[in-house]
Amino acid sequence: MSQDLYTQIVNSPPGGFIAKRVGLPQPTALDRYAPGQPVVKGQVLVGAAPGGRLSSSIAAVLGEAKIDTATTLAPELRTAAADAGLDASVFNPEAGGDRRFKGLVFDATGIKDSAELVELQRFFHPSVRKVQSSGRVLVLGTPPEDTKDPREHTAQRALEGFTRSLGKEIGKGATAQLVYVAPGAEDLIGSTLRFFLSPKSAYVSGQVARVTPGQPVPADIDWERPLAGKTALVTGASRGIGEAIIETLARDGASVVGLDIPQLGEDLKKVTDRLDGEAIELDITSDDAPKVLAAHFKAGVDIVVHNAGVTRDRTLAKMPEDRWQSVLDINLSSEERINDALLKGKRIPSGGRIIGVSSMAGIAGNRGQTNYATSKAGVIGMVESMAPVVAERGITINAVAPGFIETQMTAAMPIAVREPGRRLNSMNQGGLPIDVAETIAWYASSASGGLNGNVVRVCGQMLLGA
Amino acid sequence: MTPTVRRVAVVGGNRIPFARSNGPYAHASNSDMLAAALDGLIERYNLQGETLGEVVAGAVLKHPRDRDLTREVVLGSKLAPETPAYDVQQACGTGLETTIAVANKIALGQIDAGIAGGVDTTSDAPLALNDDLREVLLDANRIPDTAGRLKLLTRLRPGMIKPAIPANQEPRTGLSMGEHCAIMASEWGITREAQDELTIRSHNALAAAYDKGFQDDLITPYLGLERDQNLRPGSTPEKLAKLKPVFGGPEGTMTAANSTPLSDGASVVLLASEEWAKARNLPILAYITEAQTAAIDHVHKREGLLMAPAYAMPTMLDRAGITLQDFDIYEIHEAFAAQVLCTLAAWEDPVFCKERLGRSAPLGSIDTEKLNINGGSLAAGHPFAATGGRIVAGLAKELSERGSGRGVISICAAAGQGVVAILESAGGSK
């Protein structure tokens, strides 16, 4: 997928000169992942507030991922690195030297009181200027709801303000996230650390993810193909974001099944043929759709991605019922019916993944999109309500909420809507379908048993609805 | 037949005071300085006319004309001309490596006594012809007729007159030793304050050693110099803090004070079997009991250029069956204050000790009150090949004065090498 024209122009020397003169935002060309690349191209610095409980889990992940690592002089980090077989160098901000980091990881679980939040300042103040372009900032905390002491709850909740603000000021295409790791989920952080440190999370920033106890990481996991042996269904797979999703899941080793409306059957087949996958021509809102799918997946389907979606914009005063209803039915109700049929028919085995596609509109609301935003907020509701239900079967359900993604849908917007939509975020640019797809692949990974009930936005930290 | 191994005694040492580059020794050659140090040793231990087993020395910056530098110096000395000699060159490890070479032959009974040493001048440094000029001249030499030669000489260009000055630069990285050490300092988190503190201690300790006469029988004054020219006792952290960094860029922590200056000087050490020393009524200051050399890959594995001693040490400790804490004196060559501090940090670090040294536990920390107690290279200066001899002689004397104890020497060298050795008091270990 090519960069948008604006990014190309302002990154050309004359364009950049003009953009600077007239004060246009200067988007950075973001690093994106290509198969075979290392998880991180550069060094990752690890720090910790005293008394944290994640040092050894972090060191284990970085060691296994062969990430070039440095740590602060904290003795617990040095010991943890040694125990994990992580040949980490030392970083002492007072020791000078031209050090540059591609990632900063901070274990904040030791912060038990608001007075100790100063540990954030102490670690990030000297290191933040050393972050390279497309760099990554990760703060790991304890979910406030899992703390025992009110002071600790308060302090852990406070972390969110820090990462969200840092995401807005760090620049250079760098991102900042908060990962809450519940007690007992320490061994499940691998897929999340890898995702947030790698270029796969190029357009994800200012987010909060929760890793909670769940199915263990398979011992024989192949991180290049974490979906090997899995079957994945992607709806709306003939184009746009759906096409990127099905390609990415196939790249990660899944046998893929694409679904789209019969009118797009030819386009769909082109996509699935390319990926050695199957094509299902089906309108998901049709009465027999749940039954058709349950029958199709007699042998089971491990990953279900509800991507198909439409907009039918109109202010409410001008919104007839059919326009309302078709959007709600495609974007939400049909997904609920399909989930129910597949779950009731035991078509999704233990280790299964259901993934919804919400939208920034569903979080922030949008003029002219009462129907669409209602359906997309409903997707978040579906994730919240179903997470505990599917957990009992070893299944997870999560959603992405894309912001402005460069697709046919957004290309068709009037320029006055499109340009601000593209620029009003921390990255000063729109995202690409692959950015949504990578986030979905992170949820889908066999190593992501600790992710359930998450809604992560793929919006470049859009200024609206923050 | 397996040879029996004998104890090797350090009888004594001698050196000339070390001078700063282009200082009082600006016009002294390597052979002049080595001869001066050797003459002083011969004088002190009455070696006139002795045929020794061998004399081994070397220089890091050596003129092509100094073929068999050490042998020529022996021939010019009062030792018997029948004393064999050879040169060794292992960057800053030279002085200690020559000591080990001589000691090993004594231990095996191949010789009974010998002298080890080293010398260097950065003032009278060898200049090479510019490579382009060298090529033209060599080509001319290959042509038999004058006309042809003259024609060839038209290839000469003014730029070719510029000599190739030997650079203090690693051939495979293009970085100077200081730049390499600056990377190490950053990777080990060594602060400017810690480096400056070590520097002040080094100067004060060496000055105190001179004041109490400790150096009297270790030094022969030379060309008007009686103490090391670089010595500046009484400095303060505030004064040193004012200096600009010379390595590691504007944010660097290494200055002209906490790095050794380019220096000129020479040192020698007399080693012998116990019988040989006793037969001549010569003192036995200490025994050399262990030694180890190691090298690291600073080119492909990104190990710090001057970290090899950190590897040599545990190998030697294991063989000796002792720990890093089992020493009364630590002599760690202060090429740069940061090198010493990086080495100590590495031994304390669980990651380095496990990942790089393959050990289950760190070597641990040392009592820094026992470190370089009579001053180090930061104060004395560091004529590359002469440093080993300075340290061996000084440590042996300190052990002899104490009457007991054990000391260890650690010297880093360019090209990723490091040499360590153990000396034990002739009065026995504590």
Ligand SMILES: NC(=O)c1ccc[n+]([C@@H]2O[C@H](COP(=O)([O-])OP(=O)(O)OC[C@H]3O[C@@H](n4cnc5c(N)ncnc54)[C@H](O)[C@@H]3O)[C@@H](O)[C@H]2O)c1
């Ligand atoms: N593009 C963005 O900026 C953006 C932002 C937020 C959310 N989203 C969401 O991402 C998803 C994909 O969006 P896109 O931009 O790729 O749009 P798109 O219109 O290019 O693709 C949507 C696909 O869904 C299919 N589809 C629609 N109705 C269907 C039905 N009833 N049955 C089966 N398939 C049906 C369409 O045929 C199409 O192939 C949608 O859910 C959308 O709401 C997109």
